[in-house]
Amino acid sequence: MTARTSHRGTVVLGVSSSIAAYKAADLTSKLVQSGVDVHVVMTQNATNLVRPQTFRTLSQHPVITDLWSVPDWRPEHIALAELAQVLVIAPATANVLAKLANGIADDALTTFALAHEGPLIVAPAMNPRMWRNPAVRENCRRLQGRGVTIVAPESGRVACGTDTEPGRLADVSRIVSTTLAHLAGLSLRRDSTDRQKILVTAGPTREVIDPVRFISNKSSGKMGYACAEMALAAGHDVTLISGPAATAPPPGCRFIAIESAADMAVTVRREFPDCNLLIMCAAVGDYRPATPAQQKIKKTKGKLTLTLERTEDILAIVASLRKPTQKVVGFAAETVNVDANAVEKLHAKKLDMIVANDVSRQDAGFGTDENVVTLYLPDGTKHSLPRMLKIDVAAEILRHTLPL
Ligand code: CTP
Numbered sequence: 001m002t003a004r005t006s007h008r009g010t011v012v013l014g015v016s017s018s019i020a021a022y023k024a025a026d027l028t029s030k031l032v033q034s035g036v037d038v039h040v041v042m043t044q045n046a047t048n049l050v051r052p053q054t055f056r057t058l059s060q061h062p063v064i065t066d067l068w069s070v071p072d073w074r075p076e077h078i079a080l081a082e083l084a085q086v087l088v089i090a091p092a093t094a095n096v097l098a099k100l101a102n103g104i105a106d107d108a109l110t111t112f113a114l115a116h117e118g119p120l121i122v123a124p125a126m127n128p129r130m131w132r133n134p135a136v137r138e139n140c141r142r143l144q145g146r147g148v149t150i151v152a153p154e155s156g157r158v159a160c161g162t163d164t165e166p167g168r169l170a171d172v173s174r175i176v177s178t179t180l181a182h183l184a185g186l187s188l189r190r191d192s193t194d195r196q197k198i199l200v201t202a203g204p205t206r207e208v209i210d211p212v213r214f215i216s217n218k219s220s221g222k223m224g225y226a227c228a229e230m231a232l233a234a235g236h237d238v239t240l241i242s243g244p245a246a247t248a249p250p251p252g253c254r255f256i257a258i259e260s261a262a263d264m265a266v267t268v269r270r271e272f273p274d275c276n277l278l279i280m281c282a283a284v285g286d287y288r289p290a291t292p293a294q295q296k297i298k299k300t301k302g303k304l305t306l307t308l309e310r311t312e313d314i315l316a317i318v319a320s321l322r323k324p325t326q327k328v329v330g331f332a333a334e335t336v337n338v339d340a341n342a343v344e345k346l347h348a349k350k351l352d353m354i355v356a357n358d359v360s361r362q363d364a365g366f367g368t369d370e371n372v373v374t375l376y377l378p379d380g381t382k383h384s385l386p387r388m389l390k391i392d393v394a395a396e397i398l399r400h401t402l403p404l
Contacts, residue, residue, distance in 0.1 A: 008035040009183040012084040014109045017045030018091035019159040020125040020169035025050060027090055028058040030176045039080055041109045064108050081115035086182045091125035091169045094136050101139035119182045123151040123175050127160050128167035151175055151251050174248060177229060177391055184395040185233030194403060196236045199275035200228040201268060203243035205261045207288035210297045217283045218366040221245025223390050224281035228253050230394035241267050243282060261285045261311035272318045277401055279329045280315045316349045327401055332356040346376050353377055353401060375400055
């Protein structure tokens with residue numbers, strides 16, 4: 001992730017005693033590089049795994065490990081609670097989850113957690129058998145029910161050797177993007193009566209040629225996933241319809257996986273009537289093989305000609321069906337005449353906004369964490385945004401479309 005020096009806000013990072021505690025050092029470093037002021041609170045047991053000095057150096061702040069070495073007249077957990085905008089606990093052990101679920105405050109971290117009033121993000125890490133345990137599952141459900149964001153552990157090798165089931169701490173980049181989304185989401189948050197249903201599409205589609213081949217495009221899904229993540233952080237209900245993408249869906253969304261443009265069309269048409277805002281970020285294939293081969297096409301000496309037929313323009317169709325209470329945002333991926341092409345699509349598809357990007361740029365766009373976009377509105381207004389993280393582009397999109 002590119003360094004960013006502007007101040008994004010203040011996060012308290014709670015570190016508990018999973019062996020993944022060493023990854024919290026990387027998390028601290030990446031958050032600091034992204035412009036976040038990080039204050040670390042560790043459980044006593046976590047200090048047996050990573051020395052507080054590591055976090056002190058990376059965060060450039062003292063590390064709190066107990067409630068009794070207080071240099072100030074005010075207890076540190078209360079002073080910090082006034083400062084912290086988001087609390088991230090990564091890694092969170094089964095024990096910490098249980099304490100959070102039950103409001104137990106018997107050390108610096110859990111005491112701080114009770115005093116904290118802003119968003120809480122928890123990234124558990126433990127042995128897969130522990131993660132499967134009904135008590136742990138129930139504690140997670142209870143926390144989610146209270147609005148806590150759980151960045152679920154991934155499958156992969158854990159210290160005790162299992163590598164097929166979830167237990168390993170989520171990738172640090174996922175925890176970073178969820179944290180940045182929640183910080184940006186603070187300014188977009190409204191009370192629960194303003195909760196909107198937001199439908200986001202993302203990723204590429206795949207059009208089958210034969211059982212082993214397909215036509216697709218370079219979309220990584222990152223921009224759409226960032227929109228979904230940002231909408232969740234702003235407190236909305238999010239359904240994400242996605243073509244094959246490398247990233248895990250953001251925690252808390254309703255996720256629907258699709259493959260082809262036809263799947264996408266059916267799914268969007270079904271979900272659209274129930275949403276207040278559609279953000280159509282997916283790179284939908286415009287053409288598909290007219291007659292996909294049932295068996296693998298064998299090579300011959302001559303040329304091979306594929307006959308392609310048009311897929312439907314999903315965005316144009318649903319936009320024409322929308323009620324006055326619904327807003328529709330499209331994207332325009334262009335390589336030339338970005339301005340003119342984007343404005344033409346905005347009007348032709350009758351959109352409330354189009355987000356245009358020049359996909360020929362190497363430094364932003366497909367597969368990267370950053371994007372350079374311009375937002376066009378039907379009244380002729382145009383907002384050219386500087387190069388920024390996709391999560392920040394997502395915040396700008398929501399800022400211009402919400403409240404509805
Ligand atoms: N889109 C869609 N259905 C399609 C193709 C595109 O809903 N079959 C949507 C995309 O999700 C995007 C917008 O339409 O929000 C514009 O997509 P883009 O690929 O930039 O443009 P197209 O309309 O496909 O036109 P062209 O490829 O000719 O530029």
